[in-house]
Amino acid sequence: MTSSTAAKTRRREAPADRPALLLAWYDRHRRRLPWRAAAGERADPYRVWLSEIMLQQTTVKAVGPYFEKFTSRWPDVSALGRASLDDVLRMWAGLGYYSRARNLHACAVAVLNDHGGIFPDTEDGLRALPGIGPYTAAAIAAIAFDRRTMPVDGNIERVVTRLYAIGEPLPQSKPRIQQMAATLLGPSRAGDEKSRAGDEKSRAGDSAQALMDLGATICTPKKPACSLCPLNEDCAGRARGDQETFPRKAPKKNGMLRRGAAFVVTRGNELLVRSRPEKGLLGGMTEVPGSEWRAGQQDKAALAQAPELKAVARWHRKAGVVSHVFTHFPLELVVYTANVAARTRAPDGMRWVAVATLAGEAFPNLMRKVIAHGLDL
Numbered sequence: 001m002t003s004s005t006a007a008k009t010r011r012r013e014a015p016a017d018r019p020a021l022l023l024a025w026y027d028r029h030r031r032r033l034p035w036r037a038a039a040g041e042r043a044d045p046y047r048v049w050l051s052e053i054m055l056q057q058t059t060v061k062a063v064g065p066y067f068e069k070f071t072s073r074w075p076d077v078s079a080l081g082r083a084s085l086d087d088v089l090r091m092w093a094g095l096g097y098y099s100r101a102r103n104l105h106a107c108a109v110a111v112l113n114d115h116g117g118i119f120p121d122t123e124d125g126l127r128a129l130p131g132i133g134p135y136t137a138a139a140i141a142a143i144a145f146d147r148r149t150m151p152v153d154g155n156i157e158r159v160v161t162r163l164y165a166i167g168e169p170l171p172q173s174k175p176r177i178q179q180m181a182a183t184l185l186g187p188s189r190a191g192d193e194k195s196r197a198g199d200e201k202s203r204a205g206d207s208a209q210a211l212m213d214l215g216a217t218i219c220t221p222k223k224p225a226c227s228l229c230p231l232n233e234d235c236a237g238r239a240r241g242d243q244e245t246f247p248r249k250a251p252k253k254n255g256m257l258r259r260g261a262a263f264v265v266t267r268g269n270e271l272l273v274r275s276r277p278e279k280g281l282l283g284g285m286t287e288v289p290g291s292e293w294r295a296g297q298q299d300k301a302a303l304a305q306a307p308e309l310k311a312v313a314r315w316h317r318k319a320g321v322v323s324h325v326f327t328h329f330p331l332e333l334v335v336y337t338a339n340v341a342a343r344t345r346a347p348d349g350m351r352w353v354a355v356a357t358l359a360g361e362a363f364p365n366l367m368r369k370v371i372a373h374g375l376d377l
């Protein structure tokens, strides 16, 4: 047996202690983030919660200044719970997905009024709060309270499916990913599943943050830097050479093409907008008025759903359509424009916003395309 074969055999006989390797790597390479506690210090549940809510659908870079603004103005959850919703929404402007800001405020009020300003320290207790789903509850429980649970976000899904070469596609593979991710948690006090911060041997929060950091900086979607990875000797994806193909995803089921109309109405330098219902697709986001989106909808039927504005004598149809692909269906919108007189009132449920302040509105990408098309931006 050659020495390298012997080494490989030894590795198979004694699998690497992945949790320990991961923690050792984290101790040397952890990212410095504004909401993260210094090494060895206990994380503040308020800062962990605030950052996790802000980071949903948003990058670390974009969140940084908002996190600083919020924590300067409201240094703890009780202060945030006493703030008005309007102030919170104003401070949130530009971060998008405004339903998160409403839930953030509702959660702070609940922690203040129902829990005396102290976050519950269990996953179940956290999940009962507004705006906290399974992932966020696990992240707070692990990072702030060292509960032995592994939150699984997109970064962690990628690392785990590569490490174990999990070929089953998402989302069916989620339970298996969760199960394998949990094996990467650091050690706990023997027999104590609920080990907590303060127990020297429990570093559940660090294990979770180590995997998050590994996914964000080394095990990246394209060209993972496997040579720098602390788990590279025992990575099934790397051994197969097809690590970039994980996580596998079920082919998208593209629904039928839906069609509709969007109405870009200006009043001088203002644009007519409304908010979408809180629940459902693009919930709570801002849009210009529009028709329903239906498969096979004719232009005439879509135009008949234009907002009731007596001041509009005739809608101008813009050439072309705005196309967008949602997860479950593609969409084509015909865009109509109109300019109305200075004192025209907004129909019920709609409002005028200055074109100069559109960047601060919670428009989804689709609406940004519609407005750019309608206003020739």
Ligand code: SF4
Pocket: 159, 162, 163, 218, 219, 220, 224, 225, 226, 227, 229, 230, 231, 232, 233, 235, 236, 237, 238, 243
């Ligand atoms: S070895 Fe490469 S593919 Fe495997 S976990 Fe590390 S970075 Fe990801």
